[in-house]
Amino acid sequence: MGMQGDFLQLLKEQGYTLGVSTAVGSGQTLTNATTILAFKYRDGVLVAGDRRATAGNIVMYDRTDKVLEIDRHSVMAIAGVPATAYEMVRVLEHSFKYYRRTQLQELSFDGKLRAVSKLLKDNVPAAMAGTGAVVPVFAGYDLEQGSAKIYFYDILGAEFEGVEYAVSGSGSPTIRGILHYVNTWGEQPLNALSQEQAIVQALRLLTSAAEFDSATGGVNREASLYPVIKLIAAAGVQTVPDATLKPLYESQVVRNV
Amino acid sequence: MYEEPYRWVEAVGNRRQYLDDQFKQGSPVVGLAYDGGILLTTVSKGTPKLYEIYDRLALGGMGHPTDLEKLRFSLLEMAHVEGFNRSPSDVTGSRLVKYGIAPVIKQAFEEVYKAPFIVRILVAELGLKPEKDALLTINYDGTFEESTGCAALAATPAVQARMMSYLKEQTSTTLSLEQAVDLTLRTWAIGSLAHQQDEIDQQEEAKPAASGAGSSAAAIPSRDTLIAHVRGLAGERTIECAVLDRQAPGTSKYRPLKSADLSHLLPKALQSVVAN
Numbered sequence: 042m043g044m045q046g047d048f049l050q051l052l053k054e055q056g057y058t059l060g061v062s063t064a065v066g067s068g069q070t071l072t073n074a075t076t077i078l079a080f081k082y083r084d085g086v087l088v089a090g091d092r093r094a095t096a097g098n099i100v101m102y103d104r105t106d107k108v109l110e111i112d113r114h115s116v117m118a119i120a121g122v123p124a125t126a127y128e129m130v131r132v133l134e135h136s137f138k139y140y141r142r143t144q145l146q147e148l149s150f151d152g153k154l155r156a157v158s159k160l161l162k163d164n165v166p167a168a169m170a171g172t173g174a175v176v177p178v179f180a181g182y183d184l185e186q187g188s189a190k191i192y193f194y195d196i197l198g199a200e201f202e203g204v205e206y207a208v209s210g211s212g213s214p215t216i217r218g219i220l221h222y223v224n225t226w227g228e229q230p231l232n233a234l235s236q237e238q239a240i241v242q243a244l245r246l247l248t249s250a251a252e253f254d255s256a257t258g259g260v261n262r263e264a265s266l267y268p269v270i271k272l273i274a275a276a277g278v279q280t281v282p283d284a285t286l287k288p289l290y291e292s293q294v295v296r297n298v
Numbered sequence: 299m300y301e302e303p304y305r306w307v308e309a310v311g312n313r314r315q316y317l318d319d320q321f322k323q324g325s326p327v328v329g330l331a332y333d334g335g336i337l338l339t340t341v342s343k344g345t346p347k348l349y350e351i352y353d354r355l356a357l358g359g360m361g362h363p364t365d366l367e368k369l370r371f372s373l374l375e376m377a378h379v380e381g382f383n384r385s386p387s388d389v390t391g392s393r394l395v396k397y398g399i400a401p402v403i404k405q406a407f408e409e410v411y412k413a414p415f416i417v418r419i420l421v422a423e424l425g426l427k428p429e430k431d432a433l434l435t436i437n438y439d440g441t442f443e444e445s446t447g448c449a450a451l452a453a454t455p456a457v458q459a460r461m462m463s464y465l466k467e468q469t470s471t472t473l474s475l476e477q478a479v480d481l482t483l484r485t486w487a488i489g490s491l492a493h494q495q496d497e498i499d500q501q502e503e504a505k506p507a508a509s510g511a512g513s514s515a516a517a518i519p520s521r522d523t524l525i526a527h528v529r530g531l532a533g534e535r536t537i538e539c540a541v542l543d544r545q546a547p548g549t550s551k552y553r554p555l556k557s558a559d560l561s562h563l564l565p566k567a568l569q570s571v572v573a574n
Contacts, residue, residue, distance in 0.1 A: 048378060055379065113548055135382045138550065142350045143374050277547065 076212030093258030404440025
């Protein structure tokens with residue numbers, strides 16, 4: 042099987058299984074809830090996520106990175122149980138590299154999407170038991186077609202294309218409406234936004250999500266905590282540094298009343 | 299017939315002779331550290347001979363393509379499973395070579411009823427710091443050597459030594475990538491010319507064929523002769539260069555140099571070769 046460049050299969054042959062399909066014990070509160078979003082802008086696709094991890098009404102951590110770079114041209118933003126989500130990202134990262142290095146060609150964008158679906162499908166027992174539900178957004182730049190793409194999934198592994206945008210996580214209902222409104226009746230559609238406008242838009246959206254969802258972190262200026270924002274264009278993935286986010290947030294997101 | 303120890307030793311000896319013959323037509327491989335990482339160079343015919351193994355590991359090989367593929371897959375499997383189960387920083391060239399493929403190659407070599415691997419392998423490893431850079435070579439019998447700075451694969455130990463001494467003599471300071479490409483190609487030419495000379499010596503049978511003494515005793519050809527040799531072969535062969543680039547973005551540091559890169563990195567006399 043190794044000859045086919047299938048890393049997950051190689052792991053399975055060694056006895057590996059993804060996720061733990063044990064029912065959640067009573068009184069156990071798992072870490073989950075978040076807000077992640079992705080939308081297409083002029084040069085490619087922007088993917089953003091807040092940094093809070095919660096378990097019930099406890100804030101577990103405020104510096105989580107939920108927007109993870111899988112390779113130079115694809116990013117997975119995760120919502121759901123982080124243990125499983127991080128594991129999936131690790132499997133994908135190694136799978137794509139293993140495929141490229143064994144087969145001496147890049148895995149196609151469709152092949153990458155399929156790999157995400159397969160992992161989610163393998164994870165269904167854990168998702169149903171409640172210990173491993175993951176609802177990711179996968180975004181990337183398809184070099185063969187020369188276009189940015191966004192896909193979102195349900196916990197069973199069904200794949201949907203987000204033609205203009207996609208959201209996931211507990212804070213997502215709030216911003217889904219905003220995205221629809223802005224994209225349809227705003228001054229310009231999302232895909233016409235410049236890089237800077239797109240970043241400002243993402244900061245505003247996450248701030249709105251944090252306003253209505255206690256499990257979403259938003260921006261914490263006192264602690265210099267900004268969301269993770271990544272831009273994917275033909276040249277590859279680029280993380281927007283805090284030094285860029287800070288002035289944009291202060292000048293275009295905060296309302297000085 | 300191999301039960302008696304003497305017969306076994308004889309069989310292994312025969313096997314050495316057989317294997318040595320297999321590499322005569324092979325293309326040498328050169329590994330050299332430069333200011334931004336490690337460069338691997340060869341001039342290949344048909345199948346590529348330089349490969350990516352892991353984030354900071356590259357492979358160069360001589361020998362039978364199928365055997366090389368088998369070992370390449372073993373290395374890839376070991377590296378990725380280890381990198382996944384532990385962490386990418388636990389995947390080191392020396393562990394993969396010493397505990398991974400060298401014992402496999404040795405066993406195949408000594409099991410005289412089975413076919414040996416017809417390969418010589420060079421594993422280059424980019425350390426987190428330049429002083430941790432390493433180059434490992436493995437022979438068809440499983441013996442390995444670890445070196446820093448430079449390494450070479452060739453048909454015979456004599457040719458290999460000739461290439462190594464040229465590399466060492468020419469690298470006084472840290473080289474730029476351009477200088478490294480130039481030097482590795484010249485070193486490759488030394489190896490390739492020595493292979494040709496060995497062949498001629500053997501055909502004439504004027505000298506004992508064993509060590510290729512004729513070629514290693516001869517003076518080192520001039521720079522122009524070496525470049526001209528590469529140029530002469532460029533029609534039927536492909537110049538193959540790959541780097542482990544310390545500055546490369548992301549975790550994977552391996553990058554094959556494409557013809558666009560080579561067209562300005564190659565020595566002037568060779569630039570036209572890549573253009574077409």
